[in-house]
Amino acid sequence: MTHPMLPDANHDEMAEQLFVRDFKTFLSGAVETEQRAAALTLDPGKRHNARTEQVFERLHDLDSFRSWASLRRSAQELMWDVVGASIGRQARDLEDRAHAAPALGSVTIDPEFVTPAHLADTDVHLMPGGYQGDDGGVGQGALMDRGGAVYMLGRNGGFMNDARGHTAAAHLMERFPDFAPRHILELGCGIGSSIVPVASYYPGAETHGIDVGASQLRYAHARAAHIGVPVHLRLGDALHAPFPDQSFDLVFTCVTIHELQPGTIGAMLDECHRLLRPGGIVLHLEVPQRYEKMDLWERIRDEIEARYNNEPNWKAAISANYTTLLGQAGFSGIVVGYQDATTSAQRGRSGFGVESKGVFRSWAVMSAVRPK
Amino acid sequence: MTDTSVRNAAIPRHPIEGLPDTQDQLFGMLTALAAQLAVTRERLDTVERLAQAAGLFGPDDVDSFQPDGASSQARDGIRQHLIARIFRPVQDASVRTARLLRGEGA
Numbered sequence: 001m002t003h004p005m006l007p008d009a010n011h012d013e014m015a016e017q018l019f020v021r022d023f024k025t026f027l028s029g030a031v032e033t034e035q036r037a038a039a040l041t042l043d044p045g046k047r048h049n050a051r052t053e054q055v056f057e058r059l060h061d062l063d064s065f066r067s068w069a070s071l072r073r074s075a076q077e078l079m080w081d082v083v084g085a086s087i088g089r090q091a092r093d094l095e096d097r098a099h100a101a102p103a104l105g106s107v108t109i110d111p112e113f114v115t116p117a118h119l120a121d122t123d124v125h126l127m128p129g130g131y132q133g134d135d136g137g138v139g140q141g142a143l144m145d146r147g148g149a150v151y152m153l154g155r156n157g158g159f160m161n162d163a164r165g166h167t168a169a170a171h172l173m174e175r176f177p178d179f180a181p182r183h184i185l186e187l188g189c190g191i192g193s194s195i196v197p198v199a200s201y202y203p204g205a206e207t208h209g210i211d212v213g214a215s216q217l218r219y220a221h222a223r224a225a226h227i228g229v230p231v232h233l234r235l236g237d238a239l240h241a242p243f244p245d246q247s248f249d250l251v252f253t254c255v256t257i258h259e260l261q262p263g264t265i266g267a268m269l270d271e272c273h274r275l276l277r278p279g280g281i282v283l284h285l286e287v288p289q290r291y292e293k294m295d296l297w298e299r300i301r302d303e304i305e306a307r308y309n310n311e312p313n314w315k316a317a318i319s320a321n322y323t324t325l326l327g328q329a330g331f332s333g334i335v336v337g338y339q340d341a342t343t344s345a346q347r348g349r350s351g352f353g354v355e356s357k358g359v360f361r362s363w364a365v366m367s368a369v370r371p372k
Numbered sequence: 373m374t375d376t377s378v379r380n381a382a383i384p385r386h387p388i389e390g391l392p393d394t395q396d397q398l399f400g401m402l403t404a405l406a407a408q409l410a411v412t413r414e415r416l417d418t419v420e421r422l423a424q425a426a427g428l429f430g431p432d433d434v435d436s437f438q439p440d441g442a443s444s445q446a447r448d449g450i451r452q453h454l455i456a457r458i459f460r461p462v463q464d465a466s467v468r469t470a471r472l473l474r475g476e477g478a
Contacts (some may be wrong), residue, residue, distance in 0.1 A: 015414040019407045057389075066391040067399065073388075074403035080382070082407065115374035123382035134376040214376065307386055 002159045004226040005097055005138070005219065007087050007146045016082040017150050023075050027068065035059075035068055036297040043296055052299040059300070073308050076126050083147040084128065091139055098138045098222035105230035107221035109214045110242075113235040118261040119212055122310050125151065131190070131213045131259075141219020145191045155360040157193075157343050164254040164363060165194030168285045169201045170345035171365045172250070175335065176281060177347050181205045181249035185275060187238040187268070188212075188256030189231075192220030194285075196229045198252065201345060205250075208243070210236030239267050241275055251275050252283040258317035265320050269329035278372040282331060284322070286364040288338055288356040291319040322366045331368035338362040 009017055042055045059065040087094070115132040123130035127147060133140040149161050157163035172179060182205055189195045189209030199207035209231055211217055217233045224231045236242045238256060251272045260268055272282045294302070305311040326334045340351035341361055356362040388396060417431070424430030439447060456463075471477065 011418060012411045012415065015411040016407050019410040023403070023406070060389040066388055066395075069388050070391055070396050070399040071403060074400045077382070077400065078403050078407060081404075084380075113374075115376070120374050122384065123379070126382040126385075128379045128382045129377075130382075132374060132376050133378045135378045140378060308388065310382060310384070 001157075003223055005094070005101075005142070005145070005223040006149075006159055007083075007090055007094060007142045009086055009146075010089075013082065013086040013089075017079075017086075020075060020079040020082065020150060021154075024072075024079075027072050027075060031068060035065060038062060038065065039297055039300055052296065052303060055296065056300050056303040069304065069308055072304075073126070076309060079150055080127055080143070080147055083150060084143055087139055087142045087146065091137070094139065094142050095137045097226075098218065101222040101225035102228070104225040104228070105221055106232045107217050108232075108234035109217065110235050113212075113214075115212050116237055116239075116261065118313075119259070122312065124259060124310050126310050131211070131216060134214045136215075138215060138219040138222060140213060140215035141191050141217070141223075144213075144216055145193070145219065145223070148191070148193075160193065160343075162193045162197050163341050163343050163360075164285055165197035166343045166345050167339050167341050167363045168194060168252055168254055168283055168365070169198050170342050170349065170351055171285075171339040171367060172281070172283060173201065173345050173347045174339075174350055174352055175367060179250075179281065181281075183248045184208065184250045184252070185210070185241065185243065185248045187236075187241065187251065187253045187272075188259065189217075189220060189233065191216050192224050192231060192233070194254035195220070195231050196224050196227055197345075199224075199229050199231055202250075206232065208232045208234075208248075210234055210238070210241055212237065239264055239271055241271060243275055245274050246277045246280075248275050249277060249280045250283065251280070252285070254285045255287060257284055257286050257320075258311075258314050260313060260317070262313055262316035265316065266325050266328060269325055269331075273329045273331065273370055276370040278370055280370045281367060282326070282370070283365065283367045285339070286317060286366075287314070288359060288362045288364045289318050290356075290364075291315060326366065326368045330370065332371045333369040334366070335368070336366040337364075339365045 039055050039059055042058045044051055044054055048054065119131055127143065129140055145161065149159050152161060157166070181202055184199065184202060184205045184207040186195045186198065186209040189211050192209065195207060195209045199205065207230070209220070211233070212235065214235060217235065221231065221233050234242060238253070238260065257265060257268070269282070276282060289298070291299070302314055305314065322336045323334050337352055337354045338356045339362065340357065341363055342351065352365070356364070387393065420431045420434055
């Protein structure tokens with residue numbers, strides 16, 4: 001499956017992108033196993049009060065660790081470089097395709113919008129320009145889409161990269177099979193890979209999305225329109241969404257929480273509560289890892305990601321107690337667990353449980369209701 | 373207003389503690405070079421398979437190719453030129469060091 005907005009890749013560009021995929025697999029395979037083995041020899045013990053930090057620091061004394069860390073980052077930088085060059089080659093064509101999209105939905109760019117500070121000064125995943133980078137057209141969105149599919153190594157729904165949206169919908173359709181929302185909002189919709197499947201399961205609803213990147217939104221709008229799904233997109237901050245109180249029947253996010261400024265998850269849930277009508281549903285989908293269940297190496301890997309891949313906010317997102325936070329925000333009927341990853345949600349089909357089946361096989365989900 | 377200009381390199385870029393910046397750069401160059409080599413190998417493979425499909429020659433013909441004397445000589449030249457070009461910095465540095473040690477200045 002693909003879609004008309006997806007940047008293509010010629011012979012050599014495809015070879016470069018496959019090189020990146022396979023080089024990353026090489027570095028995260030047998031080489032990483034040895035990094036893990038080295039790290040375990042440096043373990044000061046479970047009772048040490050800065051166990052992870054100490055091993056992370058001491059790993060830097062090892063040539064092999066420094067080389068691996070450098071190559072790992074080089075692979076990520078090369079990925080954006082080769083995908084960026086490929087998109088540059090077809091920039092005019094991508095703009096033409098965006099303009100040729102059917103007149104469905106809308107995109108609204110407020111030139112006065114201010115990017116949240118923690119995203120303005122950090123290019124997450126080392127994507128040059130970050131989420132907010134704006135080339136005036138759809139280029140940065142195209143970079144995010146094509147780069148994201150290569151980054152996920154095809155494990156998240158191939159070039160549609162949309163398994164998270166289908167999985168979020170599967171949770172809703174399992175838990176609330178008769179739910180028929182009229183107004184839906186996604187916070188942090190990016191290039192629309194999740195909002196499109198969610199909107200397509202609820203064709204009777206008017207579906208809105210906000211994000212911090214103008215180029216992401218232009219691309220997302222064109223992408224959705226070509227697929228045939230109307231969505232209404234605008235610039236907005238998940239903590240201060242540009243909509244009146246009680247505007248929506250469903251407010252959801254897909255892997256947005258781990259991009260929030262640490263310490264603001266509660267504020268985001270308060271905002272969801274404000275935006276929902278009484279009886280409305282909040283749904284969040286996140287990565288399936290939990291910090292308290294991670295072993296020493298997984299925690300060190302988290303440090304490596306934070307430091308060398310500009311992914312600083314994972315730890316807060318996977319440590320939070322969502323049952324408590326949703327309760328504090330005023331929600332009831334709180335359910336927290338894991339939903340089987342899918343690319344085809346069906347009403348009544350089960351796939352929810354309290355145990356994760358692993359990365360890309362399960363997604364963490366939490367859902368609740370704003371009391372009437 | 374936020375600076376939303378497109379960058380060609382991500383910020384911030386933290387130094388890998390203990391790794392000299394020159395080594396970090398070398399790893400980056402090596403990664404990019406390996407990618408270029410992978411592209412070249414894949415392109416050659418495409419050429420061989422297309423040629424075979426067109427009834428010309430295929431990968432097996434390339435594997436069993438035996439260069440004649442003139443071809444071998446030409447290929448030796450290509451290989452030696454490549455070595456001299458790529459490793460010229462090492463040669464230049466050796467020359468400078470020897471000159472310095474002989475007291476002739478850099």
